[in-house]
């Protein structure tokens with residue numbers, strides 16, 4: 001399987017590609033082409049063109065959760081592609097907000113107009129869904145493993161603004177070569193809970209690679225949002241799972257990478273716009 005990072009927070013020095021707070025991964029196997037998240041805006045089109053990715057040939061889009069930095073490129077995508085369905089968990093269409101100290105609530109959900117304008121393209125599901133052969137989408141199960149704070153992230157429900165429990169966040173697995181590759185968007189529910197959700201469904205299959213953000217940093221301040229001790233324990237827990245490759249970025253942030261790196265060593269790799277992962 002080949003994964004091309006269409007968009008991530010960072011890019012290599014002198015790269016002409018766009019880098020934005022967000023994530024978008026183009027995934028190509030022998031049998032299908034899919035998009036996991038779309039980044040925050042139209043940058044995926046510019047980057048896709050430069051990276052030789054034809055968005056019109058994408059057969060399905062998976063949205064990790066209902067936040068703009070993963071779904072904001074949808075309009076651009078729909079302009080390029082008139083057929084691929086968009087798979088997302090029930091609840092991802094809700095209104096989400098973030099709160100920074102001293103500032104009003106900021107809307108961070110999906111543009112609601114998209115659901116009216118392109119309603120027929122969305123495929124909502126609950127709990128679990130199989131796509132093509134070997135692609136599985138799961139609602140995340142809580143195994144009591146590390147879970148980020150998420151205490152500035154809210155959702156409107158029944159006319160009330162409450163803390164988001166992230167039931168709209170999915171984990172995706174692709175089975176190939178007798179093992180699974182696991183994709184996470186932000187891991188708001190904890191990357192280990194996400195990996196174990198996949199493991200529980202496929203007990204005989206090891207996870208050979210995990211790709212996505214781990215939500216341990218604020219990428220504006222470049223600071224950890226969890227205690228360093230907590231991120232060290234998360235790194236050690238990931239190491240204990242014997243996953244051959246861990247490719248992360250986005251809300252893992254530079255601060256998170258510097259804690260993960262000495263513990264995970266060669267298994268760890270960084271995402272950036274244009275990063276190609278053959279796995």
Ligand SMILES: [Fe+2]
Nearest residue numbers: 069185186251
């Ligand atoms: Fe994110």
Ligand SMILES: [Fe+2]
Nearest residue numbers: 065067186188
């Ligand atoms: Fe998010």
